[in-house]
Amino acid sequence: MRPSAAEVLGVPVSLLQSGMGGVAGAELACAVSNAGAAGCVGGYKLSGEALSAILGRLAAGTDRPVGVNLIPEVVGPELLGRQVRQVLDETPDHVYLSLFGVPDDDAVLERITGAGRHLVVQVGTPEDGERVAGHGAVVVAQGTEAGGHLLGTSTRDELVGVLRARLPGSCLVAAGGIGSPDAARRALAAGADGVLLGTAFVVAHESRAHARFKSAVAGGKGSETVITDVYEIGWPGRRHRVLATSVTETPAQAKKFIGRTVVEGKPYLVPRFSAAVPTEATTGRIEEMAMYCGLSCSDISGETSAADVVAAFAHVLPTVPSVENS
Ligand SMILES: Cc1cc2nc3c(=O)[nH]c(=O)nc-3n(C[C@H](O)[C@H](O)[C@H](O)COP(=O)(O)O)c2cc1C
Missing domain, CATH: 3.20.20.70 (Aldolase class I)
Structure with a gap:
């Protein structure tokens, strides 16, 4: 066996x-x-x-x-x-x-x-x-x-x-x-x-996910997720499933900074289209960031x-x- x-x-x-x-x-x-x-x-x-x-x-x-x-x-x-x-x-x-x-x-x-x-x-x-x-x-x-x-x-x-x-x-x-x-x-x-x-x-x-990311997953349905390639800064060339956002709906937007985050004590700016998820250390336009989420959210x-x-x-x-x- x-x-x-x-x-x-x-x-x-x-x-x-x-x-x-x-x-x-x-x-x-x-x-x-x-x-x-x-x-x-x-x-x-x-x-x-x-x-x-x-x-x-x-x-x-x-x-x-x-x-x-x-x-x-x-x-x-x-x-x-x-x-x-x-x-x-x-x-x-x-x-x-x-x-x-x-x-x-x-x-x-x-x-x-x-x-x-x-x-x-x-x-x-x-x-x-x-x-x-x-x-x-x-x-x-x-x-x-x-x-x-x-x-x-x-x-x-x-x-x-x-x-x-x-x-x-x-x-x-x-x-x-x-x-x-x-x-x-x-x-x-x-x-x-x-x-x-x-x-x-x-x-x-x-989990270190941002509180708004957690509540979006908890309140989300699989039908509200999309497979896209827009969150490519930092990890280009691979499709990903995320909760639909204004960025997945309208990808023709300026590549400007939309937030800040800290990783192991080091500060970073978060550009729109960044592959980085919003964490508890992230501030800014959380709702525009990459909120990776499976069809499984329908059951969560x-x-x-x-x-x-x-x-x-x-x-x-x-x-x-x-x-x-x-
Ligand atoms: C928020 C989030 C971040 C992820 N980051 C990684 C990662 O860094 N490395 C990895 O191997 N897989 C990562 N995955 C993919 C998972 O390994 C796995 O394929 C996926 O979560 C399974 O589907 P489910 O989300 O419906 O359970 C991530 C998934 C999510 C939801």
Whole structure:
């Protein structure tokens, strides 16, 4: 029998929280892991002291498996290499690595698994899934229902089904549009061994999303999201699903600064069309910024704790009770 995501990652519940740049800091990741699922911080473009700071908080906040998410296509091979080295050097062995998309060079994958770390890679095509499974990664199949940047053009359960047929023995996790236990059940029925949630954790108390972003997700419907490419400053060339805004409706607007934010103590101006999400440290025209959001928002109705999100899904997912008591 193939292993569940919980068995592979050493957590009680086969539920992964997406490492969301800006939104998923150490507080959210540790809360999710301490509640029995696999939490993850968004590493995004952080490096050097800023990355060290978040890694330190992560290691201090939980002794359970927890992850660091990196995005190869955003940072490029040189910075990715430095980020990976830093995570491997500065974190204990129970910290796993999560990648959004497949890096050009498979050597990065080998370096992570060769260091004895678990590797989770999100993909949008069967070919990418096969490639990373060949390196022992947990494969996250992302469907177009997902909030955030989109790696492929298939719907979630379509991709899960194809990958399951091609990779009968691999650990496969479904992502995209999962906001309710029923949606999780459907993904498992399609062949997944666990699920990954992003949008459902945006509204957690521990998430760093701006309060207006959280209430827009909680009050939003899937039909109010759009797939667009307008929020391209900082991450060009990849389509993303966001809540519709005046910027997605009328993209012909001036590229002027519409706000300010702070990342690990450093101030930044936020231009219109920036790929950066509005966080609790962001001020300005929040309603014009990139509010990544999946179709799953239709099933999400209010702010809640990370532990409550995990509890709401745990009863329908594969679990490993013995891990809970260890
Ligand atoms: C606000 C937000 C930010 C995201 N940022 C990242 C990221 O930094 N890295 C990543 O691997 N995926 C990121 N994602 C995509 C998720 O990994 C995942 O594909 C998606 O959340 C699944 O669909 P759902 O939002 O309907 O649960 C983000 C998603 C959201 C909603």
